Amino acid sequence: MISDNLLVIILFVEIITLVSGEIFSFCFLINCLVHVLVQLSEISIPHYLTATIFSAQSHEIAVFHRNVRHLIMICVTAGICSGLRGCCFGIANMILVKRMRETLYSSLLLQEISFFDGETVGDLTSRLGSDCQQVSRVIGNDLNLIMRNVLQGTGALIYLLILSWPLGVCTLVICSSLAAIMTVYGMYQKKTAKLIQEYAASANEVAQETFSLMRTVRVYGTEKQELKRYNHWLDKLAEVSLRQSAAYGVWNLTFNTLYHATQIIAVLVGGMYILAGHITAEKLTKFILYSEWLIYSTWWVGDNVSSLMQSVGASEKVFQLMDLLPSDQFISEGMALQKLQGHIEFVNVSFQYLSREMVPVLQHINLSVHPGEVVAIVGLSGSGKSTMVNLLLRLYEPTNGQILIDGVPLNELDTMWLRGRIGYVGQEPKLFRMDISSNIKYGCTRNIKQEDVEWAAKLAYAHDFITLLPNGYNTLVDDDLLSGGQKQRIAIARAILRDPTILILDEATSALDAESEHNVKGVLRSVRSDLSSRRTVIVIAHRLSTIQAADRIVVMDGGQIAEMGSHNELLHKNGLYARLTRRQTDAVV
Numbered sequence: 366m367i368s369d370n371l372l373v374i375i376l377f378v379e380i381i382t383l384v385s386g387e388i389f390s391f392c393f394l395i396n397c398l399v400h401v402l403v404q405l406s407e408i409s410i411p412h413y414l415t416a417t418i419f420s421a422q423s424h425e426i427a428v429f430h431r432n433v434r435h436l437i438m439i440c441v442t443a444g445i446c447s448g449l450r451g452c453c454f455g456i457a458n459m460i461l462v463k464r465m466r467e468t469l470y471s472s473l474l475l476q477e478i479s480f481f482d483g484e485t486v487g488d489l490t491s492r493l494g495s496d497c498q499q500v501s502r503v504i505g506n507d508l509n510l511i512m513r514n515v516l517q518g519t520g521a522l523i524y525l526l527i528l529s530w531p532l533g534v535c536t537l538v539i540c541s542s543l544a545a546i547m548t549v550y551g552m553y554q555k556k557t558a559k560l561i562q563e564y565a566a567s568a569n570e571v572a573q574e575t576f577s578l579m580r581t582v583r584v585y586g587t588e589k590q591e592l593k594r595y596n597h598w599l600d601k602l603a604e605v606s607l608r609q610s611a612a613y614g615v616w617n618l619t620f621n622t623l624y625h626a627t628q629i630i631a632v633l634v635g636g637m638y639i640l641a642g643h644i645t646a647e648k649l650t651k652f653i654l655y656s657e658w659l660i661y662s663t664w665w666v667g668d669n670v671s672s673l674m675q676s677v678g679a680s681e682k683v684f685q686l687m688d689l690l691p692s693d694q695f696i697s698e699g700m701a702l703q704k705l706q707g708h709i710e711f712v713n714v715s716f717q718y719l720s721r722e723m724v725p726v727l728q729h730i731n732l733s734v735h736p737g738e739v740v741a742i743v744g745l746s747g748s749g750k751s752t753m754v755n756l757l758l759r760l761y762e763p764t765n766g767q768i769l770i771d772g773v774p775l776n777e778l779d780t781m782w783l784r785g786r787i788g789y790v791g792q793e794p795k796l797f798r799m800d801i802s803s804n805i806k807y808g809c810t811r812n813i814k815q816e817d818v819e820w821a822a823k824l825a826y827a828h829d830f831i832t833l834l835p836n837g838y839n840t841l842v843d844d845d846l847l848s849g850g851q852k853q854r855i856a857i858a859r860a861i862l863r864d865p866t867i868l869i870l871d872e873a874t875s876a877l878d879a880e881s882e883h884n885v886k887g888v889l890r891s892v893r894s895d896l897s898s899r900r901t902v903i904v905i906a907h908r909l910s911t912i913q914a915a916d917r918i919v920v921m922d923g924g925q926i927a928e929m930g931s932h933n934e935l936l937h938k939n940g941l942y943a944r945l946t947r948r949q950t951d952a953v954v
C-alpha cells in the first residue's frame with residue numbers, strides 16, 4: 366500500500382513536471398479553487414432543503430422565503446462553478462494527453478533501431494493510444510472525483526458530528542468498515558484489471574497480426590485457426606471478467622447492507638432521541654441526508670482510488686519510455702565534412718545483434734571502397750550482406766572495429782549530414798500513405814520542383830507507369846496499392862532525387878525477381894553514364910547477372926568475406942562465386 370501511495374505521488378510529480386508552466390497550471394489552479402466553492406455550495410443544499418420544508422410546515426413565512434432565496438443562490442453558484450470546473454478539467458486533461466503523446470512519440474522516434482527489434486508495433490501504439498488516455502484520466506477523472514468526494518465526505522462528517530455526535534460516531538464506524546472492505550476489493554480489482562489488460566492486449570495482437578497478414582490467411586485458408594487463436598484470449602478474458610463480476614456482486618451486497626444499516630440505525634437511535642426530546646425531526650432528517658452523503662462519498666473515494674491505481678499501472682511503462690535517453694546519434698554533435706568523396710572503409714569490423722548476442726553475424730570484415738567505385742556484395746541468404754549496409758547507415762554500431770568515411774570514423778561524423786548524402790533502396794521498399802510526388806520527395810531537404818521529381822522518376826524507370834495512374838504524380842498510394850517492382854522504382858527515384866554521393870541498393874530477395882534485376886541494372890547504367898556526378902555504389906545482389914558489370918564483387922560467407930574480385934577473376938578462381946553462378950545458371954536452364 367505504501368509503495369502504491371509512493372507511485373501515485375511519483376506519477377503526480379511526473380505529470381506536473383511534464384505540463385508545468387503551461388496554461389495547464391492555470392486551469393488546474395482555477396479548477397481547485399472552484400472545486401472548494403462547489404463543494405461548499407453543494408454541501409449546504411440538504412441543510413437548506415430540510416430547513417425550507419420544515420419552515421413551511423411550521424408556517425414561518427419569512428424564514429421560508431429566506432431559505433428559498435438561499436437555496437436558489439446556492440444552486441445557481443453550484444451550477445456555474447460546476448460548469449467552470451468541468452471546462453477547466455477538460456482543458457487540463459486535453460493539454461496533458463497532447464503533451465504526453467508528443468513527449469512519448471518524440472522519445473520513441475529518437476531511440477536506437479535495436480530498441481525497435483525488442484518491441485512490438487502493437488505494444489508501442491497502445492502505449493501512445495489507450496495508455497496515455499488512461500493516465501490522463503488521473504487528472505480528468507480520478508483526482509477530480511477523489512478531491513470532490515473527500516471534500517464532500519469531510520464536510521458531511523463535520524456536519525453530522527455537530528448535529529449529533531453519538532449518531533455521527535455510529536456512521537463513522539460504518540464508513541470505516543466500508544473503507545476497509547473497499548481497500549480489499551480495490552486490491553482484487555487492481556489484480557484483475559492487470560490480467561484483463563494483458564489478455565486484451567494479447568487478443569489485439571492476434572487480430573493485428575491476422576489483419577496485416579490477411580492475404581496469407583486467405584490463401585492458406587486459416588480463418589478458423591485464426592478465430593481459434595483469437596477466441597483463446599477471449600475465453601481467458603471472459604473467465605477473469607466472470608470472477609470480477611462475482612466479486613462486484615459480493616461488493617454490492619456488502620455496500621447495500623451497510624448503507625441500509627446506517628439508515629436503520631439512524632432511524633432507530635434517532636427515533637429514540639426524538640422520543641426522549643433530545644433532537645427534532647428536522648435534525649434527524651438532515652442527519653439521514655448527510656449520512657447518505659458521507660457513505661456515498663466514501664464509496665466514490667474507494668472506487669476512484671482503485672481506478673487511480675489502474676492508471677498508475679498504465680503510467681509506469683509510459684513514463685519509463687518517456688524517460689529513455691535518445692540515441693547517441695541525436696545527442697553528440699558530429700563533424701560535417703566540406704565535401705563527401707565517398708571513400709568507405711570497413712576496418713576489422715565484427716558485429717552481433719543485441720537480441721542474439723551469442724550469434725556472430727559479421728567477423729573481421731576488412732573492405733575499402735574507393736570514391737566512384739561500384740561494389741557488389743553477394744553471398745548466400747543470411748551471410749550478413751544487409752547487416753554490412755545497416756552498419757554503414759549507422760542503424761547499428763559495430764561490436765568491434767570501425768567504419769571510416771573519407772578517413773573519418775563514422776561515429777565522429779554528423780549522422781544527419783551523412784544520411785543526407787546517402788541514397789538507400791531497401792529490399793522491400795515501403796511507401797507512405799501520401800501521393801507519389803511526396804513519396805519521391807520524402808526526406809529530401811533541398812527545394813524540389815516537380816521537374817526534378819519527374820527527372821528522378823524517369824531515371825528510375827518509374828515515370829511511364831506513374832503517368833498511367835488515374836491522377837499521375839498526385840495519385841494517393843500506400844504500401845498495398847502498388848506492385849513490389851513499382852514500389853522499388855519509386856524508392857529508387859527517392860534515392861536518386863537526393864543526388865547522393867553514396868548509393869546503396871539492396872536487391873529484392875527473390876532470386877527470380879526479374880523486374881527487380883531490371884530496375885537495379887537500370888540504375889547502375891544511369892550511374893555509369895552520368896559522368897558529371899561520381900557516386901560510390903554498393904549493391905547487394907541476389908541475381909548474379911545483375912552485377913557482372915560491377916568494378917568489384919565481394920562474396921560473403923557466414924559473416925566473413927570469402928572472395929573478392931571482378932566477375933571474370935572470380936569465375937577463374939572457381940570458388941564460391943563460381944559455384945553460385947553455376948547454380949543460378951542451372952536453375953534458369
Ligand SMILES: Nc1ncnc2c1ncn2[C@@H]1O[C@H](COP(=O)(O)OP(=O)(O)OP(=O)(O)O)[C@@H](O)[C@H]1O
Nearest residue numbers: 482718720721726745746747748749750751752753
Ligand atoms: N534485427 C535482427 N536481430 C537479430 N538478428 C538479425 C537481425 N537482422 C538480421 N539478423 C540475423 O543476422 C544474420 C544476417 O542477416 P542479413 O540480413 O544481414 O543477411 P543477408 O545476407 O542480407 O540475407 P538475405 O540475402 O536473405 O537478405 C541472419 O542470421 C539473420 O537472422
